Amino acid sequence: MHITRLIAFGCSAAAVALTAGSVQAQEQMQIKIGTEGAYPPFNYITADGELQGFDIDIARALCEEMNAECEFITQDWDGIIPALQAGRFDAIIASMSITEDRKEQVDFTEKYYNTPPAIVVPNDSNITGVTTEDLAGKVIGAQGSTTHFNYAEATYTDSEVRGYPTAEEYKLDMENGRLDAVIDDIIVLQEWLDSDNGACCKVVDTVTPIEEIYGEGIGIAVRQGEDELREKFNEAIQAIRENGTYQEINDKYFSFDVYGG
Known part of the structure; x- marks a missing residue:
């Protein structure tokens, strides 16, 4: 009887853990991020084919903060907004300035940097x-x-x-x-x-x-009407600014704060 109880309890606990894990997996967002990959030091492809840069590190930090699984897709700059609108990816993190002209095509987060x-x-x-x-x-x-x-x-x-x-x-x-x-x-x-x-x-x-x-700085672009995703990015930008992650990434690339006034 005692052994049976232990086995039953163990199975019950495992089932709870499995259920919790399944719920967590279901809750994890899947986000495709478009970037150029040709604009160092913000986004570029290394000689061995790795995508790196300030934009990329910021994007990864935001995805971690949002508990999101993110995939990067490189796209020529001229076609990056049409590709977002066509659904090739869900957001653009590629040093894109927040301008009035672009606001007619996409929605933007708050800035994540601003340099002259x-x-x-x-x-x-x-x-x-x-x-x-x-x-x-x-x-x-x-x-x-x-x-x-x-x-x-x-x-x-x-x-x-x-x-x-x-x-x-x-x-x-x-x-x-x-x-x-x-x-x-x-x-x-x-x-x-x-x-x-x-x-x-x-x-x-x-x-x-x-x-x-030049607009208000550099922001993340999402498709128009994607308010939930835009706000999740905004909250994540604020969080990494407050918890020191942004500063760590900033200092990896620059000797001054690129966030700007």
């Missing part, structure tokens, strides 16, 4: 400023379909602005003397300048972002 743009020129350039007059008559490169490209077209009206599919392609043209200047996020540019390939060039200055173009 800058202008880079060749080391022997006579360009000393970042105004319209300073760059008049020059050829300026930027990644197409970005806030940086939009800013360059709106501001440098006396210059030729060339759009590139990726940041790597404008860097290559700059290194080979086919551009007079490029514009991008200061951190992306500094990462390049600190590499062997970036020895060609120097930062002139940062650019004061125009909110109408």
Whole structure:
């Protein structure tokens, strides 16, 4: 009788544990995250094929906070919003600026970082400023379909602005003397300048972002109407800011707080 009771209790406890485990598995969210994989140090693919970067580490921390199982899908920048709308993934975590134009297509979380743009020129350039007059008559490169490209077209009206599919392609043209200047996020540019390939060039200055173009910072995009997912991301961003996880990731990549004011 005693043995029977122990066996019965053991089976009952195992059943409870199995049920609890099944419920937990059912409750775990499955999220597909779209990113570019070509924008170091925020998101990039290493030589051995691993997806890494600040965006990726933040995404993983948010997924852990949300008890979500996340899968990353790389997507060319030009098609990243259409791919989200088509259901290829559930969210974009790819250093996307929160702008009014994009809000007409997707919904955004609160920002998870905010850093300024800058202008880079060749080391022997006579360009000393970042105004319209300073760059008049020059050829300026930027990644197409970005806030940086939009800013360059709106501001440098006396210059030729060339759009590139990726940041790597404008860097290559700059290194080979086919551009007079490029514009991008200061951190992306500094990462390049600190590499062997970036020895060609120097930062002139940062650019004061125009909110109408650059928006409120960098956020996570979800499909319009996906309010529950958006709020879960917002809560997770706040949580990792408060529990120190954000700072740990920040310090892995940067020497200052990229969250911004």
